[in-house]
Amino acid sequence: MEWDMSAPAATGPLAGMKVIELAHIMAGPVCGLMLADMGADVIKVEKPDGDDSRRFVPPAINGESAAYMMMNRNKRGIALNLKQPDAVTALRRLLETADVVIENYRMGTMEKLGLGYEDLRQINPRLIYCEISGFGRTGPYAQRGGFDLIAQGMSGLMSITGEGPGRPPVKPGAPISDITAGIIGAMGVSAAYARMLQTGEGQKVDTSLFEAAITQTYWQSAIAFATGSAPGPLGSAHPLNAPYQSFRTADGWINVGAANQRNWERFLDVIGAPELGQDPRFANNHDRMQHLGELEEILNEKLAGKTTDTWLERMEQAGLPAGPVLNILEMQADPQALARDMIVGLDHPTAGHVQTLGHPVKFSETPANIRHAAPVLGQHSRAVLSEAGYDDAAIDEMIGAGAVIAQE
Secondary structure, X not given: OOOXXXXXXXXXXXXXXXXXXXXXXXXXXXHHHHHHHOOOEEEEEEOOOOOHHHHOOOOEEOOEEHHHHHHXXXXXXXXXXXXXXXXXXXXXXXXXXXXXXXXXXXXXXXXXXXXXXXXXXXXXXXXXXXXXXXXXXXXXXXXXXXXXXXXXXXXXXHHHOOOOOOOOOOOOOOOHHXXXXXXXXXXXXXXXXXXXXXXXXXXXXXXXXXXXXXXXXXXXXXXXXXXXXXXXXXXXXXXXXXXEEEEEOOOOEEEEEOOOHXXXXXXXXXXXXHHHHHOHHHOOHHHHHHOHHHHHHHHHHHHOOOOHHXXXXXXXXXXXXXXXXXXXXXXXXXXXXXHOOOEXXXXXXXXXXXXXXXXXXXXXXXXXXXXXXXXXXXXXXXXXXXXXXXXXXXXXXXXXXXXXXXXX
């Protein structure tokens, strides 16, 4: 059965790109998601029991995993049992005409199927082969599997996250290395695609969770290179500028970006504390960083006297960068998030009307668009195989043999 979800046509800058996504859970699917939002036709190939994120429940909406639907909107779905030769043959046929393949299997898995980079470039020299792994395909850790938590720890990221020295290690609340690896992968694919359009030659794009997490340490790595010392956690504070962090108010928290000297002076005017401008401990950014603990204590006491909204209104009037600390539901209802189309509604064939996040890049001439919800398992198997040249009888035979899973 095919569902008519009345999806609009792709309008993004990558419209016309054909992507085969052989990836599961998060990093690879984020890469496919970015490309799909920008117009690519992303065909997600799942195993017979589906992407593991289909089982990340609760929460579920009418039986469909919320996690899976978030990561796989805008994609078409086909389910293949790659333990069967006919399924491998079908996948190879799809790859013969693809522009991009994304895979995040363990090293050597694709080669065992005869679908490694060297195999595929023989049948499709234009193919861009994107590998997203735990540690990359070279180096002493190339054979290791990888998870977000492991990459965050080994990258140094967890050593700079948390409330302060001596506290247990803390990871950021979001899976930073997974998401960043997917975004970096999409950047690499887009760059390789531009070159392919010029030269007709594809290439391998290789990135990892480890490298993605390392890229989040730019400031702290700069400090370590310059000083020879490893910086530690600072809570919400900045490693190079102060005050630039969260402060307690009468009813919650507020983030204040008063790091440069002009904003520091504006900040003192707003909170009515001109005496701090004359205090030698806080005369300039260097001094404020040297006395950050004392500064935090004083400013928390000052700001605790009024509500977050009161401070925000005064800081906005003064042109001082500031903002509330919102929870996820508050963010989703924020007028700026709504105005920027970061909250989007979609109709799913079984879950009904669901919400997802919008695309973060706005193009003036070729806008990205969120066209349709994530597929149910095998939703587009028939259509995709038909486009690859299989007739109904051949598709029926593969379904009957268990090589293909399709929604009937």
